[in-house]
Amino acid sequence: MSGLADKLDGLLGRKGWLTGADAAGHARDWLDRYGESPLGVARPRNTQETAAVVKACRAAGVSIVPQGGNTSLCGAAVAGRTGAVILSLARMRDISAPDPASGAIEVGAGVVLAALHEALEPHDLIFPMHLGAEGTAQIGGLIATNAGGSHAARYGMMQDLVLGLEVVLHDGTVWDGMRAVQKDNAGYQLRRLFCGAEGTLGVVTRAVLKVYPAPKQRETALLALPDLAALAAVGTALRAEAGEFISGAEFFCDLGLDLALRHVQGLDYPLESRAPWYLLVELTAGSARVPLSEMLSDILESGFEKGLVSDGAIAMSEAQRAALWALREEQPEGQRLEGPQLKHDISVPPGRLEQFLTQGAALCEEIMPGVRINPFGHLGDGNTHYNLSLPDAGGDFGPVKERLGLALGGLAGELGGSFAAEHGLGRAKVALADALRAPAERALQARIKAALDPEGVFNPGVVVRTGG
Amino acid sequence: MSGLADKLDGLLGRKGWLTGADAAGHARDWLDRYGESPLGVARPRNTQETAAVVKACRAAGVSIVPQGGNTSLCGAAVAGRTGAVILSLARMRDISAPDPASGAIEVGAGVVLAALHEALEPHDLIFPMHLGAEGTAQIGGLIATNAGGSHAARYGMMQDLVLGLEVVLHDGTVWDGMRAVQKDNAGYQLRRLFCGAEGTLGVVTRAVLKVYPAPKQRETALLALPDLAALAAVGTALRAEAGEFISGAEFFCDLGLDLALRHVQGLDYPLESRAPWYLLVELTAGSARVPLSEMLSDILESGFEKGLVSDGAIAMSEAQRAALWALREEQPEGQRLEGPQLKHDISVPPGRLEQFLTQGAALCEEIMPGVRINPFGHLGDGNTHYNLSLPDAGGDFGPVKERLGLALGGLAGELGGSFAAEHGLGRAKVALADALRAPAERALQARIKAALDPEGVFNPGVVVRTGG
Structure with a gap:
């Protein structure tokens, strides 16, 4: 056992310092693509212990990989070289009583997103972030990746929902920025900078998050659409008629639905006919006096009349609502079970989504004829999870992986968008960032890293x- | 004429390089508190000229003060030492056609906020930022100070409304971050970092801003309130009944109203009785089917019944609406005309506003007995412009100015808020920041400055x- 391991063992105790088999569950990312063997996993109970771990690692010249729920899709939360210390925040899961009058709550970095949702329920409040991994993802990790999800077009990404932060810096100093106000222009926006820094500038230990009153009404519908033009037109109609009430507008295609229905148990497709595209719409209102149900029915009816909607169903119960969402949320699992896949996380200005999907499909077909494209995502912010499965005839993504990433990311950039919308760069996309972003931008990023973590501890x- | 002046004169031409009397209008801040005599005022026409100015100044070792509409309340846009170059972005005022489907528009840094509002009107779109200086303030300056204003609780501050940025860096390199998507997690959030950097990290030359559909309904009312507890209670009722429709909720007190009515021509107070506190409420809805008018009437009626509202008026025309807003917006001018004043820009968590106002008044009375306090601001985000006029018996702010600033800022901090809510630090509040914020936070700010502007050009x- 190295001197550092001894020291951390003494500092953190049996539950706080895991090695060997006990550490194994933390060593690899959940797609099992990244993660070298760590020296061990430090599990501090509080900010002071976290600071002590940082000081000890820094003194020993050992790097630190902060880890939340370990649901990164880019390998951001596991070690790139053997011998690093994984710093898990999982034990820091305090949740304060919410302050409804200020719309704020204090949470520890290790709080699981679903646990926060649950804690707020009796207070008739919501934390408006929803994503597939919410049963595992932790607040610290969501902050580190500046998570988005299905409600981001309405409520913002994690950086928009963070009012205050506490962060342990590279030398073990604690920055206490646990303020609870939107307006704080006392210098550079540090709270925003640490959001999306992927644990490379400091370790987020606590946060003050925005909370909202729970909606008093919710309407959910699944629409089947004949083509991409109809998707765009229905999106426009929704924004025009009910823009401020759209909590979710998730689009997907028939391949994604098919993969989910074929591979995942317990799903139920409620429409009579299939279609090339689908839109899952959720409207919510904080006032009971908004005629939300009528608004949604009218949009659907008008869509039918114009031939923009070929079929549709409105959820009449919470169970039906959950069943509709499952059709969307189980698609990643369906595609994983289908076999090898390539994931891309693209955003384009929403008005250019149709163009991206059309041109992107042509690029893919050119690079890998027959490749099966499953684009699904968030209509409101133009964020597409552009996932590929092998052609029916089989094949190998190895030789085309890089070319596909560059082509799709390049197209997104040309359209004013991003090749890294909400999953971050992690280890997986650093090379892509170096290729697709201007040297001036990458140099700025490197300067910020050097300024806040000069020895490269994090x-x-x-x-x-x-x-x- | 120095070598640099010659060089800039040659580079920018007669309209692009102002000296002597021509430069005088740019040299002092509008409160006439700051501004040493500059070498001259550079007025580039485009990004390339801006970059050339930066390179020339850097080579000559002369510092650069970026300037927008020069409406800073903290002396951020004028020179601290003689001989600096003021870099005015006023000529860069291109406005692109908006992209309604993507909710985005491209603007030059020199575009005046009111001009942007006007340009969007025929498209039935809005840029949802409103503040007193909107007829003068420029987009670049609003970005540099991360402006807030009266609609920020609903739509966010400037950093929440900026999708993309173009910035000239310290060595004249241009960072092109003119993307038009909310979701871009390709590394550190540079666009957020430059928002609120007050021109110390780079010169913002262009931006992609979010735009929203124009509301289809608007209801505006002025309420007279018997006490602070009623203000809090009405605020709670508004949030509960119509939370998602509140575009503005501006509170003020009878002193502020009195100062405006006494000193500013053309104002009209529509209620029959006066009261200690007032709330100006504006509700807007994107859908015509929201019963907005009934919602507002019901909230008022319920307030009357409970004794929370002593008088009230709902605007029945655009002229009446403008008249109500003038009562709030002319208060700074009324107070300026009253004589010497001290301005503070405080935010606290909205639920603690009542506590701040009560305790703040006690602190002020202790430090300067009889001082007249005029707190007005934004109920939704707890941001109070806490302005003081001299006691009726007269006096001098000089000896108590620092103590008042520390006491009020300290109280805001204890309550989880900020001494610098939306006006920034500028030159005026650097010492206050050093006194009120932890050394770890100030050190982080200094490291960021050193990383992005190592020679201190900006x-x-x-x-x-x-x-x-």
Whole structure:
């Protein structure tokens, strides 16, 4: 056992310092693509212990990989080299009583998103972030990746929902920015900078988050659509008629639905006919006096009349609502079970989504004829999870992976969008960032990294290339 | 004429390089508190000229003070030492056609906020930022100060409304971050970092901003309230009944109303009785089917019944609406005409506003007995412009100014808020920031400054202490 391991063992105790088999569950990312063997996993109980871990690692010259729920899709929360210390925040899961009059709540970095949702329910409040991994993802990790999800077009991404932060810096100093106000222009917006820094600039230990009153009404519908033009037109109609009430507008295609229905148990497709595209719409209102149900029916009816909607169903119960969402949320699992896949996380200005999907499909077909494209995502912010499965005839993604990433990311950039919308860069997309973003931008990122973590203690190899 | 002046004169031409009397209008801030004599005023026409100015100044070792509409309340846009170059973006006022389907528009840094509002009107779109200086303030300056204003609780501050940015960096390199998507997690959130940097990290030259559909309904009312508890209770009722429709909720007190009515021509107070507190409420809805008018009437009626509202008026025309807003917006002018004043820009968690106002008044009375307090601001985000006029018996703010600032700012901090809510630090509040914020936070700010502007070319003395 190294001197550092001894020290951390003494500092954190049996439950706080895991090695060997006990650490194994933390060593690899959940797609099992990244993660070298760590020295061990530090599990501090509080900010002071976290600071002590950072000081000890820094003194020993050992790098630190902060880890939340370990649901990163880009390998951001596991080690790039053997011997690093994984710093799990999982034990820091305090949730304060919410302050409804201020719309704020204090949480520890290790709080699981679903646990926060549950804690707020009796108070008739919501934390408006929803994503597939919410049963596992932790607040600290969501902050580190500046998570988005299905409600982001209405409520913003994580950085929009963070009022205050506490962060342990590279030398073990604690920055206490646990304020609870939207307006704080006392210098550079540090709270925003740490959101999306993927654990490379400091370790988020606590946060003050915005909370909202729970909606008093909710309407959910699944629409079947004949083509991409209809998707765009229905999106426009929705924005025009009910724009401020759209909590979710998730689009997907028939391949994604098919993969989910074929591979995942217990799903139920409620419409009579299938279609090339689908839109799952959720409207919510904080006032009971908004005629939400009529608004949704009218949009659907008008869509039928114009031939923009070929079939549709409105959820009449919470169970039906959950069943509609499952058709969307189980698609990643369906595609995983289908076999090898390539994931891309693209955003384009919403008005250019149709163009991206059309041109993107042509690029893919050119690079890998027959490749099966499953684009699904968030209509409101133009964010597409553009996932590929092998052609029916089989094949190998290895030789075309890089070319596909560059082509699709390049197209997104040309359209004013991003090749890294909401999953971050992690280890997986650093090379892509170096290729697709201007040297001036990458140099700025490197300068910020060097300024806040000059010795490269935190998460080396993530976001920017570093020596570590 | 120095070598640099010659060079800039040659580079920018007669309209692009102002000296002597021509430069005088740019040299002092509008409260006439700051501004040393500059070498001259550079007025580039485009990004390339801006970059050339930066390179020339850097080569000559002369510092640059970026300037927008010069409406800073903290001296952020004028020189701290003689001989600096003021870089005015006023000529860069291109406005693109908006992209309604993507909710985005491209603008030059010199576009005046009111001009943007006007340009969007024929498209039935809005840029949802409103503040007193909107007829003068420019987009670049609003970005640099991360402006808030009266609609920020609903739509966010400037950083929430900026999708993309173009920035000239310290060495004249141009960072092109003119993307038009909400979701872009390709590394550190540079667009957010430059918002609120007050021109100390780079010069913002262009931006992609979010735009929203124009509301289809608007209801505006002025309520007279018997006490602070009623203000809080009405605020709670508004949030509960019509939370998602509140575009503005501006509170003020009878002193502020009195100062406006006494000093500013053309104002009209529509209620029959006066009261200690007032709330100006504006509700807007994107859908014509929201019963907005009934909702507002019911909230008022219920307030009357419970004794929370002593009088009230709902605007029945655009002229009446403008008249109500003038009562709030002319208060700074009324107070300026009253004589010497001290301005503070405080935010606290909205649920603690009543506590701040009560305890703040006690602190002020203790430090300067009889001082007249005029707190007015934004109920939704707890942001109070806490302005003081001299006691009726007269006096001098000089000896108590620092103590008042520390006491009020300290109280805001204890309550989880900020001494610098939306006006920034500029030159005026750097010492206050050093006193009120932890050394760890100030050190982080200094490191960011050093990383992005290592030679201190941009706006020395603003945000952080620097050599310049």
